[in-house]
Amino acid sequence: MRFQPNEPFTPAAGLASPHSQTIYAALVRPSRAPLVRRERRELPDGDFVDLDTFDGAPGSPHVLALHGLEGSSKAGYVTAILRGAAERGWGATALNFRSCSGEPNRLARSYHSGEIGDALAVMKYLRTRITGPLYAVGFSLGANVLCRLLEETGAEAPVAAAASVSAPYDLDACCRKLDRPGPFQRLYRDRFLRTLKHKGREKLRRFPGAFDRKAMEAAHTIRAFDDSVTAPLHGFRDAAHYYAEASSGPRLHAIQRPTLLLSSCDDPMLEEPVIPPQASSNPHLSIVLTERGGHVGFVSGRMHSPRFWGEAQVLAFFDAVNAAQPK
Numbered sequence: 001m002r003f004q005p006n007e008p009f010t011p012a013a014g015l016a017s018p019h020s021q022t023i024y025a026a027l028v029r030p031s032r033a034p035l036v037r038r039e040r041r042e043l044p045d046g047d048f049v050d051l052d053t054f055d056g057a058p059g060s061p062h063v064l065a066l067h068g069l070e071g072s073s074k075a076g077y078v079t080a081i082l083r084g085a086a087e088r089g090w091g092a093t094a095l096n097f098r099s100c101s102g103e104p105n106r107l108a109r110s111y112h113s114g115e116i117g118d119a120l121a122v123m124k125y126l127r128t129r130i131t132g133p134l135y136a137v138g139f140s141l142g143a144n145v146l147c148r149l150l151e152e153t154g155a156e157a158p159v160a161a162a163a164s165v166s167a168p169y170d171l172d173a174c175c176r177k178l179d180r181p182g183p184f185q186r187l188y189r190d191r192f193l194r195t196l197k198h199k200g201r202e203k204l205r206r207f208p209g210a211f212d213r214k215a216m217e218a219a220h221t222i223r224a225f226d227d228s229v230t231a232p233l234h235g236f237r238d239a240a241h242y243y244a245e246a247s248s249g250p251r252l253h254a255i256q257r258p259t260l261l262l263s264s265c266d267d268p269m270l271e272e273p274v275i276p277p278q279a280s281s282n283p284h285l286s287i288v289l290t291e292r293g294g295h296v297g298f299v300s301g302r303m304h305s306p307r308f309w310g311e312a313q314v315l316a317f318f319d320a321v322n323a324a325q326p327k
Contacts, residue, residue, distance in 0.1 A: 001286070001324055002286050005313050011293070012301050012303050015297075021295075021297030024306075029077060033083065046106060049101070056090040056091030062134050064119075064122065064135070065078045065095070070196065071140075072102070077165070079094075093122070110203075112230055113141050113144045114245055134159045135159060137164075138162075143167030144168055144248045151254040161260075163314040164259060170270075171242070171246055174271070177268070177271050179221040188268070189222060215227070264295070265292075267293070296310065297310070
């Protein structure tokens with residue numbers, strides 16, 4: 001099926017710029033979530049991930065949400081999906097990547113844009129627990145993780161449908177954009193690097209010599225951080241090797257599940273084309289590319305009464321998939 005939005009996206013008055021969309025959404029999205037229970041899933045390598053989850057009606061869909069870089073299950077875009085699932089009588093689970101649930105993970109390694117093992121383990125666990133279809137949505141880094149997972153699993157993917165919102169399909173290009181000069185680029189970089197370096201210092205306290213502390217402290221770009229920390233912790237030669245292996249863009253042809261690719265042309269963290277043009281040749285992909293919307297923004301309505309169009313379209317996509325399923 002090819003999905004079309006149930007309404008066009010019109011930015012809220014006063015929020016036409018990509019930075020206003022991105023920042024306003026991050027600041028004002030409600031974080032209220034339905035009643036969830038925290039579950040800890042032990043992983044084969046001795047580490048763990050924490051899930052926030054609730055059950056739906058028997059046989060109803062279940063939605064798994066994957067957050068972005070240095071996000072968590074408390075991110076407003078994640079809780080919006082949880083609320084939407086609850087309103088439909090569905091179940092939902094928010095995965096906190098390693099180190100993102102409020103408690104440090106056990107091992108030196110953590111999470112990254114191409115690490116699919118943890119999400120796949122959670123999907124397989126959920127499949128044993130639910131009786132209805134499993135859907136998944138990823139935002140930003142989580143969207144790239146989800147696409148890489150779908151690419152690697154192909155026809156064996158454990159989800160019936162998926163949605164990718166503001167994915168960095170080309171990680172090298174994403175870092176070029178984030179590492180450019182300019183006040184907003186510095187704002188985004190500093191936000192990410194602040195918590196990434198804090199976690200890096202904690203890693204070195206527990207795992208001395210895991211990577212070069214001086215190189216990490218000297219890193220003032222995302223690429224430099226990935227060169228000094230992400231790559232050595234996760235078995236890559238350097239940042240370039242990591243980006244090449246982890247980027248989902250070159251492999252989108254391998255996805256064999258109905259998947260929504262939702263992005264904005266003016267995304268301030270991504271270079272154009274934000275969605276690889278060759279994606280249109282895969283009949284399983286529904287491409288929704290708006291002129292405006294920022295990065296995981298898509299704020300419509302009014303500033304004092306915003307509507308979050310992106311999350312609404314993800315849920316509408318899952319509604320359409322669910323309606324098309326044989327009963």
